Amino acid sequence: MKTILHAKNVQKIYGSKGNEHTALEEVNLEIKEGEFIGIMGPSGAGKSTLLNILATIDTLTSGEIIVDGQDIVSMNEAQLSTFRRDKLGFIFQDYNLLDTLTVKENILLPLALAKLPSKEIEERVESIADTFGIRAILDSYPYHISGGQKQRTAASRAIVTNPSLILADEPTGALDSKSATSLLESLSKLNEEKGSTIMMVTHDAYAASFCKQILFINDGGIDAEITKMNQSRKEFYQKILDVLASFGGDQ
């Protein structure tokens, strides 16, 4: 299977000399096409730093990252923008929807920016709206819809461009359990049926149990790794809790 992301010896140090703080230390990571990876770990472990670096919105101190055959470390500002637009899809905890645009316009924004013909844009939006069940609210504005609907809109926007990699940062963090389940099920469906590659950062074991594989980060490095294989979601959930307990954390 094709490798989508390959990170080698990624290191991130914050602060200036004398007052250094190592956020990531020698992280090595490989994500293959069609995977659904969860990143877990206690607060301050470096989860978000890793995600931001992979998302190219933060820079690394040293190391190498290849996404879809392209070296993102050596790219300049403009190249990075294009790269983000074409290859990556983001889902954030706080949705990051534009309140000046309707739900539909929010979803089609990346396509409009890529200057796709309007007919194709229309078709893609329609099909995605069905996947996430938000067809009824397409013409509403973000401040008129619920948190769950907002997050599904954000997810739709993230995948509408058929990105090589979908990055999700605590996507269920602000949702109630019902909305969270519905979102996670949609992501899972997306991964199973369309083969989308997803990387999700979360500290919630329930959310993580929807993934196929989980990496545990602690103190700036990858500590443990478990895969779902043929287990049921419930069994996987229990296993995750066991690993977390072994860290001594209460998450």
Added chain:
Amino acid sequence: MTLFTIARKNIRKNFTNYFLYFSSMIFSIVIYFTFVSLKYDQTIDAASETSTKISSAFNAASIVLIIFVAIFIWYSNSFFTRKRKKEVALYSLLGVRKKQIGRMLFYENFLMGIIALVIGILLGSVVSKLFVAILMKLMGYEVLVQFSISTDAIINTVIVFLLIIAVTSFHGYRLIYRFKLIELFQADQESEGEPKTSIITALLSVLLLGFGYWLALQDILYSKVWQMIGILVAPLLIIIAVILGTYLLFSTLTIFFLKRARKNKKRFWNGINIISISQLLYRMKGNAFTLTIIAVLSATTLTAVGTSYGFYYNNKINAELTNPNSMMFVDQDGELTSQVDSLIEQDPDHDVVYHESIPTIPARVDTTALNSRMGPVEAIYTVISNKTYNRLSELQGDTDTIALSDEQAVALDISYFEGLSPEYVGSTLDVNGNEISFTDMKESNVLNAGTSNITIVVSDEMFDKVAEDTDVVTMEAYEITGESKAKTLDESIRSSMPEEADFTSFYQVYTLGMESNGLLIFIGCFLGLVFLSATGSIIYFKQLTEATADRGRYTILQKMGVDKKDIKKSIRKQIFFIFALPLVAGVAHSVVALMAINNILQLNIWIPAFISMTIYILIYVIYYFMTVRNYYKIVTK
């Protein structure tokens, strides 16, 4: 810790936040103080011969300034408090009592006001000297400016601003009482929602503007509508229609078009357009009121500056039109001419270019024969011969000659006003028993209007024929070098002239015009400058406030992979729209207003108006680039 120290600390710690408000207050105070200083300035007072005119002009203008300054401070104050609502709410949430918060805001405002007042007066006293020098120069005086600060000006400024500061401070005090806590917390995230529009109001805006323009461009003398509405009510109606029309134009018509643009998927779903258009749509309604104020202020400024500059610009042309010769008088006994000759000879600064003795015939004519709409029915015109005209015309540097025969005649009427003046061409007139008929009319003269009144040129034969029965009056015309600076010469010649000599000089008309028009243009430009910088900075401040509120949106866009170039492009488009709207409306309004004024005053107004508009647009362009730059800086930081 007393409330006073908290207030003081607040100011010191958040100085950048306060800076905008603070600097706009200082700006207002400097402007106002400068203006009042000029009003009380003794140098101007002493130098000018028309001082009552000056002080009344200054008084009127200072009232306009007070109103404007009050609005401006009120405006920046509300920007400022809007930014601080959250902070105030936090205090309240932490258990500080409303009364204490109110007092704190009051002290804070008052403290800033007092400091701004002191700085403003200090700065103003320096700036005012500069302006005195400019004013004196414009009015054509050469006076050394002494450095003195008028206590009257200080007292006046202090009283006016203490009042304004007290009112805004009290407004701040009431802030905590006027809103619920929840409203204060949500001050920044006003979800304005999609503005609603109706085609009817959109159409109404166009109709109102059209009606206002149409009414303004009517010929006031003949228009039935003006007569029906009344000459005093009509201008008021025009102003109301135009202001209302502008507001509706900005608040509904622009939104109507933006919404239509949004429906056009091919264009709207195309790159950065989707962001610029939706952003504008979102902000337009909140901006409509501000933009209307700015458009109206711009129009007023441009009209005032254009007109006053027009007067100033036309002064020399006007002086030359009424006085084509440097001096003219009627010499009844032949002694005056030799006196004048010797006076000019004694003066080292001026030489005679030409001196002509002009034979003229005063003719008492009945203008009813000329279809005059206005009296007087009987007037005394001056008749000259064809060859006299041609000779003077040549001396005055005109290539224009005329050739008349028999009873043909040409009227020279510099104050010709179509519809009011007699209809010369085609009419016949009885001049001392001789019939003449007009073949042409010129809005110029070769004689000084004050000495000759309206002049009739007749054929040489006719002149001789008329002269047989009447006494010929000889008029003396001089052209001297340096005619616009002949102050002492003019005074000494004038004092030797008897009343019946009808002495007129270019210098006198020119100087009088320079004095009053110089003042007019000074006040016009001064107020223009103030309004201009104020309107520009209102847009500037407002856009930057929005930039701060919109920062989140641009962060999202960057995360999504919109590169900085595209963001800049989008910002440019949006801000261009915001700057262009009031500018275009303001220029259009002022062009119509100037056309209407031109209809009445018949000035050569377009060149000066064009110059002032160009300057106006230039300054706006600078503001535009400044805003784009800083907006971009804020949202990409």
